[in-house]
Amino acid sequence: MSIKVRLNPMLQKLAGGQEVIEVTGTTTGECLEDLESRFPVIKQMIRDNRGQLRRYCSVLVNSESTHPKELTTPVKDGDQIDIVVFFGGG
Amino acid sequence: MLTKNDLTRYERQILYPDFGEEGQKRLKQSHVVVAGLGGLGCSASLYLTCAGVGHVTLIDCDRVELSNLNRQTLHFEEDIGEGKPISAARKLTELNSSIEVTPVFKKITESNAREIIKGADLVIDGMDNFKTRFILNKACIAEGIPFIHGGVHGLFGEVTTILPGKTPCLACIFPEVPHGKVTFPVFGVTPALIAILQVTEAIKLLAGFGSLLTGKMLYFNGETMDFTFRNLVKNQNCKVCGQKMSKNEH
Numbered sequence A: 001m002s003i004k005v006r007l008n009p010m011l012q013k014l015a016g017g018q019e020v021i022e023v024t025g026t027t028t029g030e031c032l033e034d035l036e037s038r039f040p041v042i043k044q045m046i047r048d049n050r051g052q053l054r055r056y057c058s059v060l061v062n063s064e065s066t067h068p069k070e071l072t073t074p075v076k077d078g079d080q081i082d083i084v085v086f087f088g089g090g
Numbered sequence B: 001m002l003t004k005n006d007l008t009r010y011e012r013q014i015l016y017p018d019f020g021e022e023g024q025k026r027l028k029q030s031h032v033v034v035a036g037l038g039g040l041g042c043s044a045s046l047y048l049t050c051a052g053v054g055h056v057t058l059i060d061c062d063r064v065e066l067s068n069l070n071r072q073t074l075h076f077e078e079d080i081g082e083g084k085p086i087s088a089a090r091k092l093t094e095l096n097s098s099i100e101v102t103p104v105f106k107k108i109t110e111s112n113a114r115e116i117i118k119g120a121d122l123v124i125d126g127m128d129n130f131k132t133r134f135i136l137n138k139a140c141i142a143e144g145i146p147f148i149h150g151g152v153h154g155l156f157g158e159v160t161t162i163l164p165g166k167t168p169c170l171a172c173i174f175p176e177v178p179h180g181k182v183t184f185p186v187f188g189v190t191p192a193l194i195a196i197l198q199v200t201e202a203i204k205l206l207a208g209f210g211s212l213l214t215g216k217m218l219y220f221n222g223e224t225m226d227f228t229f230r231n232l233v234k235n236q237n238c239k240v241c242g243q244k245m246s247k248n249e250h
Helices: A009-014 A028-038 A040-046 B004-009 B020-028 B039-051 B084-095 B113-117 B130-143 B189-207
Strands: A003-007 A020-023 A057-061 A080-085 B031-035 B055-060 B100-105 B122-125 B147-153 B156-162 B216-221 B226-231
Touching: A003 A009, A003 A028, A009 A040, A009 A080, A009 B216, A020 A028, A028 A040, A028 A057, A028 A080, A040 A080, B004 B020, B020 B189, B031 B039, B031 B113, B039 B055, B039 B084, B039 B122, B039 B147, B039 B189, B055 B084, B084 B100, B113 B130, B122 B130, B122 B189, B130 B147, B130 B156, B147 B189, B156 B189, B189 B216
Parallel strands: A003 A080, B031 B055, B031 B122, B055 B100, B122 B147
Antiparallel strands: A003 A020, A057 A080, B147 B156, B156 B216, B216 B226
């Protein structure tokens, strides 16, 4: 299974500058866990104390929203996951 | 109708083939609301004013503070304590007395947002918090007014143009409004750059040429100087703009 996770610029910095990380998993949640196991600091950024995705983060699969199944959406070989972080400042 | 002064003042942009006198006339007839007079709003309203947008409404409920001055370029030391729309409107009127600048010193809420933006040709997002951005997003969808979103954090920024009924809106991507207002790190150059991209979108949209940042988010990474895009898809179940929404729910 080849699933690619594309990171937004803020998360890229936490992944050593990489924009695309190849991960394994059958759901978005499993793919994110694989990513977080390699880059624990990303977990701190995108999840709250209860392990829920923070509201300023969104998970897209092939550009489509996964809400309300951000962590349970099935993924298949070739899918692309985007983790989007909302830049709220002005 | 363009005056002799207009033709002189805007000569260099009128020379642009796809814009011309017709484009300038369209800008002159336009009304743009700049929501928020912080880092984004100051630069956005400055360039809207320079470009000759006929009516610019400036709305914010905050007063100028010393800590604003690293990025909010229309506010000076002597303006500390003054309402931001008043401070900004004074500078913009000095810059271009031929346009109408309307300062509105008021907080945008669920109950007044639609009334504030009603009749505008577009709204520029210059907010500094999630909640009001999503109120504006909803109000723009309900009123059918284009909404040019911009956001910043540190040396990172993002821009997308939302056309009601045609493109994804903010709630398509972030269905739950993120919590609270946080004090975020920022250099002045980041909102300046993002605001100028927002105004570039505004000029094209109002004058009717070029292509827009619709259905995609442009990201700027100031640390690496990369510009990247993410395609965005309209969420049919979106609580704000989805097909399941009836007009009454708006």
